[in-house]
Amino acid sequence: MRLLKSLDESTLEHIGRELHSFATGLYSICRSITGAGNRQTLSAIRERIPLQVFEIPTGTPVFDWTVPKEWNIRDAYIKGENGMRVVDFQKSNLHVMSYSTPVQATMRLADLKPHLFTLPEHPDWIPYRTSYYRDEWGLCLSHRQMQVLEDGDYEVCIDSTLEDGSLTYGECYLPGRSSEEVFFSCHICHPSLANDNLSGLSVATFLAQLLSARNLQYSYRFLFIPGTIGAITWLAQNRDTAARIRHGVVLTCVGDSGGFHYKKSRRGDAVIDRAVAHALRHCGEPSEILEFSPYGYDERQYCSPGFNLPVGCLMRSVWGTFPEYHTSADNLDFIRPEQLAGSLRLCAEIVDVLENDRHYCSRNPYCEPQLGRRNLYRSTGGDAIGVEISARLWVLNLSDGEHSLLDIAERSGMSFSAICDAAELLSENGLLSAIPAAER
């Protein structure tokens, strides 16, 4: 199974447009860590891939946490004395602080202000704020909106409910020949934010779609969950499954125009860390590898010391480092079809490495086998050899049962793809034997 071979330029261009259009369809849904918006988002994903949706009841203990009440919201606004809405949830769901308790009151501006959030340094943008675990309400607005508010009485309404219900998440499981799993996780808890949320879940959805009809070595699990509490809930409910995860990636912020960043797993030298680093080195885009740190997305939970799973985090621009992060400027213009497609392509490269990495033994370990009589060498001596023959020599030299194809790609500096092609050709010619994973 070589995923990348099915993704030529024009296919990728087409997929890029589809990815952006998929994200566009989800943009206006008001997602949070629980609630109807998440169910609606998962329904849209289920139109593309097989998805099992789970509902975990409010109050369920999950490690040190408890599944919270379900939050739903219908409307929110601030009305001036003239009855006009000066802040209106119907225009942007970012206007309400996520998980706000319900409010219906009239109050003076001075009393209202402690509940208002703005970004003075970006006066046209609405900030994104949350208050999941303390009873609080708030409204977010642009600094310009705030500046024109005159003293007086304002009617403030947040028509939300916080009730017993459930936390909702979705899982797409694609069985492979082995029960060992490759794991992709993305969060679905942000409202109208495009890079931080929609880009990751869109690429994950399309990657699952690409993989769904394939003959897979590993089993694949795609998780669509609310951040933090979703990962904690899933881990608490799936400890046996978590133990089968061999390689994992958290996908987020993969739609903006920045180069790639990969934050390594807590282990730092897991195969997934090496596979992603290798794919990045050969992907043709700028990229940077970051050391693990315990702050970020759900790798925080997957890499907590009790689990210590080999799960890293793939991003383009790093959360918190671009000004649009957690603001209304992280919108559909901020993510681009070609960047989404490039991220999907990189994921395909990573999957290709994981699926095809194996150990071979040369069947002629003493001296080189005579490639010439098998038409696997150049014809006239004295001339240079090319990349293909070089890859064959590397594979033959390092196929001692100790080096995987990824090891060989790393040591030779050649792409995994070239090394893998060489190994397949040499195998067909009877020069290599694959070593079954069980015998290693």
Place this chain on the structure above:
Amino acid sequence: MRLLKSLDESTLEHIGRELHSFATGLYSICRSITGAGNRQTLSAIRERIPLQVFEIPTGTPVFDWTVPKEWNIRDAYIKGENGMRVVDFQKSNLHVMSYSTPVQATMRLADLKPHLFTLPEHPDWIPYRTSYYRDEWGLCLSHRQMQVLEDGDYEVCIDSTLEDGSLTYGECYLPGRSSEEVFFSCHICHPSLANDNLSGLSVATFLAQLLSARNLQYSYRFLFIPGTIGAITWLAQNRDTAARIRHGVVLTCVGDSGGFHYKKSRRGDAVIDRAVAHALRHCGEPSEILEFSPYGYDERQYCSPGFNLPVGCLMRSVWGTFPEYHTSADNLDFIRPEQLAGSLRLCAEIVDVLENDRHYCSRNPYCEPQLGRRNLYRSTGGDAIGVEISARLWVLNLSDGEHSLLDIAERSGMSFSAICDAAELLSENGLLSAIPAAER
């Protein structure tokens, strides 16, 4: 016990002045590897800290060496034909080569010259020379003094004695909860040299004073010894004690205006090497780490292959690299109150790391514990976290019983102090358990 917390700016300023004044009081004493000057120096130290003084008799075999005769000197000079002293020990004890045999003679300048030492490249400075292990006499003078000597007869006198006596050293031992030791060693064998001798013994004295009333984890041993033969003698007499040394530092040249240099122990990766490197990285002064080499101060002996103790050497400017080294220009102006205080502060940081470094286990290893409901997290979601919360996340993530606080400080890039604060707070909140050293 957190020593550094007791050393604020103004305290350090005060201590710096005291350190310089202490060194000033010792400057004119004529120290050597044995003799009355050393006893006098130890008496001054004993006024500040509990000090046991040992006398090891001449002739005592100490490994491949023998404790030498005791050298004492009362006067030395060269007199011209007019009876005037042209070189006078009473003006500077550097004028006599240390361990010179007694001389009383009149001789022509040509015969005298082989016994005279000057520094032509620094014509105003007197060099410092010694001749411990061969019967020899000599006088050191400035090159200008030499240049004005006219041909003629000179009376030369060195009123010294070399007799059976003893080698003198002092030990300050501060017992802690464990019999394992932290060890500081400094030499007390140089006459009027400030950076190379007085700076180290002054900082060691004041550090012992700071520690003396504390509740200590480790036991501390401060050694005030003549260089080379003193260290050899101590090691020969204290092999069992040496075996208890867990961390050690030779202190020397810590008063000049240069940045810090730390020469690693022979092991190169001992905890002391990592602790000092960490303290230097966060001390706010320029610093450099040097690899071990078998030439230098008494780390030569502590790191000899039979002992191989984890003992490095802390300096500001490195001996031999500054022109004032081993000359009369290494005087009380060459060392400064604020530099002496900064060196003491660094030692306090090192002690803090050693005293507080331990292993913890998170009591919630599966996923993060919910810091928010314990008021250990920020209040509004969506915003950045600060250093304190970041330190808590690092400590929780790496407290798997395998990582010490120093490991966590190194991996996180944060100061040991911030990591230690976080660990204490998390412990108080029941989120961490300290692992007793015995169970590791």
Place this chain on the structure above:
Amino acid sequence: MRLLKSLDESTLEHIGRELHSFATGLYSICRSITGAGNRQTLSAIRERIPLQVFEIPTGTPVFDWTVPKEWNIRDAYIKGENGMRVVDFQKSNLHVMSYSTPVQATMRLADLKPHLFTLPEHPDWIPYRTSYYRDEWGLCLSHRQMQVLEDGDYEVCIDSTLEDGSLTYGECYLPGRSSEEVFFSCHICHPSLANDNLSGLSVATFLAQLLSARNLQYSYRFLFIPGTIGAITWLAQNRDTAARIRHGVVLTCVGDSGGFHYKKSRRGDAVIDRAVAHALRHCGEPSEILEFSPYGYDERQYCSPGFNLPVGCLMRSVWGTFPEYHTSADNLDFIRPEQLAGSLRLCAEIVDVLENDRHYCSRNPYCEPQLGRRNLYRSTGGDAIGVEISARLWVLNLSDGEHSLLDIAERSGMSFSAICDAAELLSENGLLSAIPAAER
């Protein structure tokens, strides 16, 4: 045994001239992978060193290969219609593609051209081409020669034979105290090419000559073989001997004016890799260390996974990177006496490291021994020490049975030679005991 001590400047100058003259004598011989030219070359080598010549019959199976037919050639040319030779093997043996099948025909230029090889980018040079393992014939000529050929009929003759015979190689074996071997391999299969062939075999011959009357620790084996098939044949016939190789170097391209390049063995950290790197660091010429790759000279075979011998490849300019490579411009002007001598000198340094590297134990491991009373230290204290005393301190400090002299040279940054001198002096003074290899 310290080889380098016998090679002073003027000796080396003399040897350089001899080396070049030896190569000159072999230049015009038409060598290939088999045939009379190789025997003639080995005869010349045997005039200088004891050499056993082996003949392995055509058809002998050697791993995945078979010893090929023996190729011999008497004449080759292209004649124009006027009967004049326009290409003439008698002028340069590069004109015929090595291993060409015999031809005697008259043909039109258009039919001839597919059999002609030129270098348009270097119009005056004749390329070097081979066709060992496919029945083919060809002629190589300068591009200028080709350009003046007019349409018409040409008589083409290659008076060669391909018949059952044998593959010829030579071995020089110098027994030492141990049966473990140091191994030098060079190829003797190129016709009139100086750097790529003659430089290596000349330096190897002279190195064997230098070693031949010595009292050696290791046994030495010098192999003079045709490339690839020769190494494969030797390995197939000498698997037990190969198992005794402890350190090996392939010598090639060691006569040009470039700096040194050493390609590490497949192991990458073998003692030979460290010994060569050390010698290069201290040889006073520019040099570069290259990682192993499975393409190059016969290290390809020695480092095949079944053997994985500690054999690297020493070159000056790297094959394939200089334009003269595999052309008639790689001639006797391209190699220089002083460069050949410098390469021999480097080999001597490498041999010195291998021969003298051993482990010592300090007999005074506790503190430094008193060097002064043995006259192994400076006389006046307070002054700097020099390189010699520094080397003594390093050797004493690291002679704990765990560090070899090469380890000490590497860690101290000093030359192996200085460290070795110190160890010998300290041994003579009873301060060190050599550890017999058997006890390690």
